[in-house]
Amino acid sequence: MRTDEDIDAALATRLRTTLSTVAATVTAHDDQPAAPVAQEQPMPTRTRSRPRLAVLGAAGVATLAVAAFGYAKIGPEYVSQLPPPNVMAAGEESGIDFWLVPSFHQDSCDPDRNMPGVELVSAASNTVGGEWHTGGFAYGEADDSRAGAGCVTWDEQPWLADPTLVALGSTRLDGDDGPWGGHAAVHPSVTTLVITTPGEPAETIDTHPRPDAPDGPRYAAWGLPEGATEVRIELQNAAGETISIERLEYQSDRIVRTQPMS
Amino acid sequence: MSSSVTPIQSIERVYADHRLALLRLATLLTGSRDHGEDVVQSVFASAHPRWYGITQQLPYLRRAVINASADVHRRLARDRAVPEPATVTSIPEVDETWAVLVRLPARQRAVIVLHFYEDLPLVDIALVLRRPAATIRSDLHRALRTLKKELS
Numbered sequence: 030m031r032t033d034e035d036i037d038a039a040l041a042t043r044l045r046t047t048l049s050t051v052a053a054t055v056t057a058h059d060d061q062p063a064a065p066v067a068q069e070q071p072m073p074t075r076t077r078s079r080p081r082l083a084v085l086g087a088a089g090v091a092t093l094a095v096a097a098f099g100y101a102k103i104g105p106e107y108v109s110q111l112p113p114p115n116v117m118a119a120g121e122e123s124g125i126d127f128w129l130v131p132s133f134h135q136d137s138c139d140p141d142r143n144m145p146g147v148e149l150v151s152a153a154s155n156t157v158g159g160e161w162h163t164g165g166f167a168y169g170e171a172d173d174s175r176a177g178a179g180c181v182t183w184d185e186q187p188w189l190a191d192p193t194l195v196a197l198g199s200t201r202l203d204g205d206d207g208p209w210g211g212h213a214a215v216h217p218s219v220t221t222l223v224i225t226t227p228g229e230p231a232e233t234i235d236t237h238p239r240p241d242a243p244d245g246p247r248y249a250a251w252g253l254p255e256g257a258t259e260v261r262i263e264l265q266n267a268a269g270e271t272i273s274i275e276r277l278e279y280q281s282d283r284i285v286r287t288q289p290m291s
Numbered sequence: 292m293s294s295s296v297t298p299i300q301s302i303e304r305v306y307a308d309h310r311l312a313l314l315r316l317a318t319l320l321t322g323s324r325d326h327g328e329d330v331v332q333s334v335f336a337s338a339h340p341r342w343y344g345i346t347q348q349l350p351y352l353r354r355a356v357i358n359a360s361a362d363v364h365r366r367l368a369r370d371r372a373v374p375e376p377a378t379v380t381s382i383p384e385v386d387e388t389w390a391v392l393v394r395l396p397a398r399q400r401a402v403i404v405l406h407f408y409e410d411l412p413l414v415d416i417a418l419v420l421r422r423p424a425a426t427i428r429s430d431l432h433r434a435l436r437t438l439k440k441e442l443s
Contacts, residue, residue, distance in 0.1 A: 036435060037439065040435065040439060041407065043384070043388055044388065044392075044403060044407040044438070045407050045408070047384075047389055048319055048408035050385050051318070051380065052316075052318065052408065054380060055311070055314055055315045055318050056311075112344060124354060124355040124357075124359060153337070156341065157341065158340075229422075229423070229426065230425055230426060254422075255361070
């Protein structure tokens, strides 16, 4: 690792002097602004009957499709705590924390259970007391023939026969132009993803099963560096062997999954 | 800047104790006192709703300042507005160096500020910026090369 001894001493001194001198010109003022505080909001009246949950489809669909779902079965319609409970994985991108949790919103196809898969929760899109804004995604062959009624189902069985099948997507972590968060739902044998963007060294992240299905499909989420126009995702098993390689391209108005790479 | 803050400190207390240090950091990173003020205010405002869910508040705030400062730079670049560094000290060598620093790409300037002002080793900078250490070394090398060339 490079040390100051490897750096021109005169330049290092000049930089330290410059930075400390410039910083010293920033002084506390008597009219220092008060600590910004969020306006206290009364708990909103229940004008919406359904929490907002974006369903992210399989195979590279990246735009958020807002689907209507039933009432949240667990917890209130509103955010009661952040981080949410039962965090499977956590990350941060551009100062925005995000968490991966087992789906906790009701399945509109079957009101007696929760949605399959997981939900991606961004700290920038959710505040305690406000409505939940999350992105859900699941593993398996999607059937959206009843999507108009808010019902999308996923069949895991066909996919479990082929470890190369993966549900990929990306979500804005903060509004319409915030940083991207990538996510994947993968075969139980895929324990690691190697994420590479042009000009950046590869990043290795673990996949995680839902706690109630430790041998089932696995899930992962990651932050994408700003300006990323494409990402390479290598799926690996526990032995470090490559199962498949996927590639996403970020175009001006959409994200496209290119052909899987052999 | 102290790196330890007890979790039970209120946001108001942390603001009072650490705002100036964060403002100085934001000013160095953005190249502008005004932008630095905006960054610090927005970081605290954003953190407020979830303050007690943040387990390490000062490191969180510092990281948020660093990332928010990079957002300022991107916005300015998109708007084709490059900030003109003010003559901040009337010390010619300092002002000359500062002018070159402000023109560095945001990532390179962040590495320079964190290494030579915050005295962070490169491995810690990699953790703060959540970028590989090799990338940090590369950014530092490119920044120093530019500085040496511009200031020679």
